[in-house]
Structure formats: C-alpha cells, structure tokens
C-alpha cells in the first residue's frame with residue numbers, strides 16, 4: 001500500500017492543484033484535512049531510521065489514541081530505562097532540512113520566503129521531497145506523514161472559523177491564509193515551465209503548500225538555533241506533547257549535528273514518551289498543532305492597551321470620581337508621561353497586555369494594566385509619580401487605598417468588557433459542548449437567535465479554544481475581587497485624598513466593541 005502511495009505522490013499533489021483552481025480559499029481544503037488517514041506500516045519508520053545510521057533503544061511507535069497527553073500515533077517506551085538513557089539517535093543524514101547541497105533553484109525559492117516564516121521555508125523542501133517520490137531519501141518518512149491536519153484552523157470551514165470569536169487568533173489565521181494564497185498564486189503558480197522551477201513542472205498550489213506548512217508547523221524542530229534552518233526529525237517527531245515531559249531532544253556532543261531523544265527521568269515499560277513542544281499558549285498550540293490544552297498555565301488573553309479600554313472598563317464598573325460623577329479618563333500630561341514610562345504610549349510603545357500566561361502559579365493580572373489604571377484613576381500626580389515603573393506595576397503593592405480600589409475596579413471592568421465581547425458566555429459554551437443548542441441575543445440587541453448544536457470536530461475545537469479564554473478572564477476577575485477585598489481591609493494603606501473612588505454596590509453595565517489585541521508572531 002505504501003509503495004502504491006509513493007507512486008501516486010505526484011498525482012496526489014496535482015489533484016490538490018486541480019481542486020484549488022476550482023475554489024477560492026484555503027478553507028475549502030477541510031476535506032483533505034479531515035482525511036487524517038492513519039499512517040501505515042509504522043515500524044518501517046524505525047527500520048528507515050536504522051538504515052540511515054540511527055539507533056532505537058527502548059522506544060517504539062504505538063497507537064495511543066485516547067491516552068492522556070497524546071493523540072493518534074505516538075512513541076512509547078518498550079522497557080524500563082534510567083534517567084538520561086538515549087532512546088533514539090538520529091544522525092544528521094536523517095534530518096529533513098535544507099542547505100548548500102540542495103538544488104540551487106529550491107534554495108532560491110526558499111530565499112523568497114521572509115525569515116520569520118521559517119516553517120514555510122522548510123515546507124518548500126518537504127514539497128520537493130514529496131514530488132521526488134521513491135527517489136527521495138526521505139520517501140519512507142514523507143509517505144507516512146498524515147495526509148491531512150485536522151484541527152489546524154487554516155483548514156477550517158467558515159462556520160468553524162467564525163466560532164473562534166477571538167480576534168488575535170482569527171486575525172492570525174486570516175494572515176496565514178493570505179500569505180499562503182499570495183505565495184501560491186504570485187510565486188508558485190509562475191514556476192511550471194520556467195528555468196527557476198525546482199518542482200519538475202508540477203503545479204504546486206495553495207493546498208499542497210498548506211499541507212506542507214501544517215506538516216512543518218506541527219512537527220519541525222529548531223535544534224540548530226533560531227538562525228539556522230529548522231528540521232523535521234523522523235520518528236522523534238512522533239512524540240506527543242505534555243507540559244511535564246518524560247523525554248527531551250538534545251544535540252549529541254561531537255555528533256556533527258546528530259540529536260538524541262533522551263529520558264528526562266526513569267521511564268517504565270509501556271509509558272508514552274512525551275516531549276514538551278514548549279511553554280506555549282493555546283493560540284500557538286491551536287494554530288500550529290491543531291489541539292489545545294485545558295487550563296493551560298501558559299495560555300493568556302491578549303488585550304491591546306488604549307486609554308479608551310480603561311475608560312470602557314471604568315464605565316462598565318461604574319467607577320466614579322471624588323464627586324460621584326462617572327470617572328473621565330481623558331489623560332493629563334503627567335499621566336501620559338507615566339504611561340510612556342510604562343511603554344504603553346509613544347512611538348515605540350508596546351501596547352500588548354496579557355491576562356494570564358505566566359506559567360503555573362504566576363500572577364494572572366498584567367502589571368502594566370494595573371499600573372495604567374492606578375495612574376489614570378489618580379487625581380493628582382503626587383499619588384503615583386516618582387514611584388518607578390516596577391513599583392507601579394507591582395500587583396500586590398497598592399499605592400493607596402482609594403486609588404487601589406478604583407484602579408482594581410477599573411481593571412475588573414476591563415475584564416468584564418473583554419468577556420462581554422464574546423458572542424456567547426462561558427456557560428453557553430459548555431452547553432454547546434454538551435451537544436445542546438443555546439439562545440443568544442440578536443446582533444443589535446433585539447430578540448434572540450438560536451445557535452444550533454455543534455456540527456463538527458472543528459467547531460467543537462473552536463468553542464473549546466474560546467472557552468479557555470473565558471475561563472482565564474473569569475479567574476482574573478476573581479483575582480481582582482480578592483485583591484479588592486485585601487485593599488479594602490488593609491488598615492495600613494493611607495487614604496489618598498482626592499483620588500477616584502469605587503462606587504460601592506453598582507453593577508457592571510453591558511459594553512460593546514472589541515478590546516482584544518491582535519496576535520503578533
């Protein structure tokens with residue numbers, strides 16, 4: 001079956017090109033993505049590694065579907081091994097990468113890809129290897145790569161894409177689709193018949209490029225450092241992800257680029273061999289790997305700072321000034337100066353704020369967000385000036401009782417505002433995931449419309465992704481509540497005269513408009 005597949009490789013890519021000419025966008029390749037046919041003859045991959053000069057000692061491939069921390073195929077330990085044991089050795093010759101020995105036409109094409117899209121560079125090499133079929137030294141490896149990558153949002157149909165409902169991620173998906181479309185139509189489509197063509201006249205279309213990009217983003221390693229080409233590491237790349245891995249990939253000393261998969265601790269026979277793909281947010285896991293981790297300590301909600309965001313938060317939380325009027329956060333010169341010191345305004349400002357994402361046990365609130373609120377609710381610069389950026393950002397070190405209560409209330413309003421920007425609530429998402437429909441307000445606020453039960457795995461993944469964002473915002477709101485209680489009961493905090501006060505007993509008002517930032521990568 002595998003050799004037949006190899007013979008068909010060229011035709012398979014052409015078939016994707018045919019599909020693309022009939023359809024406009026990448027989302028149409030969902031069918032190809034859904035066809036995540038199980039890889040066949042997996043032990044052959046082990047033979048191939050041995051044939052390429054590698055070693056396998058205590059590891060094998062296994063179908064781990066349903067096991068914790070893994071999906072589909074993975075690696076497992078075949079005997080008890082000690083910490084530091086080398087389970088797989090992969091010499092340089094078994095790494096799928098690119099370099100000076102490759103076809104100059106391929107290297108010239110790779111050069112056309114911007115350096116930050118390192119995965120796309122390697123994807124072009126993967127396509128070249130795929131088109132070589134049985135002549136490629138990596139034929140066995142390439143043939144056993146999944147034919148589709150379900151869960152990766154660039155392959156989602158429109159309905160599932162819309163369900164992500166989190167602009168930093170949706171925008172990033174659109175950006176990726178745009179790049180795939182432009183590179184395939186403006187660069188790849190012009191290659192057949194030209195002297196620059198490294199693909200032997202085969203039309204490589206957006207679906208073929210999308211497949212290769214997904215294969216790379218979900219499997220490649222950067223063992224040679226950030227400035228060197230990435231590599232696919234056959235067999236080792238069958239290891240699934242966890243944040244508490246029992247294995248790790250390390251370069252071999254004096255190994256001329258060879259790498260090994262090592263046991264990080266003693267591992268018993270039958271245990272899955274799990275790597276950490278990195279301390280990644282769900283945005284990265286979702287977009288690059290097609291899965292998310294529940295209660296991921298590295299996941300965050302990204303907000304884009306703007307004084308208007310604080311103003312919206314103050315309005316939502318009914319923060320009033322000393323005279324009881326709604327707080328007006330039009331910044332004064334000294335406030336703008338302090339916001340500039342925080343790096344939140346000005347030409348070189350970094351306005352990205354993150355709620356959560358610092359790792360296990362880390363502070364959920366963004367110190368710069370609280371500092372900005374402390375500055376903006378202060379009525380006189382003496383309340384906040386001269387403290388230094390670090391002190392202003394210290395979440396657990398209020399400057400004064402009234403200032404802190406108003407600042408925390410404003411931050412709570414910002415979080416509630418961010419939550420209100422989702423089309424559904426956290427509980428409604430849980431209902432949807434339980435297979436039930438939910439009723440949500442119509443756009444414009446008049447009447448309700450029913451959201452039907454989720455229709456696909458893609459839709460369920462999109463809803464699980466956004467549910468995790470809502471959980472982070474809810475936890476951050478709880479944290480604000482706890483900090484407010486502590487500040488209110490802290491008798492050592494000096495009352496700061498003239499500062500804005502949080503109006504007690506008032507409920508957050510509904511808000512409209514998006515306060516999310518856009519994902520930069």
Ligand SMILES: C[S@@+](CC[C@H](N)C(=O)[O-])C[C@H]1O[C@@H](n2cnc3c(N)ncnc32)[C@H](O)[C@@H]1O
Pocket residue numbers: 068069070071072073074146218219237238239240241242288289290291292
């Ligand atoms: C490097 S591959 C690992 C081998 C893969 N399981 C396979 O069958 O080819 C990475 C892919 O495995 C899956 N995966 C890895 N770790 C996972 C996890 N903790 N939860 C869900 N899926 C996971 C995802 O589909 C991901 O894109």
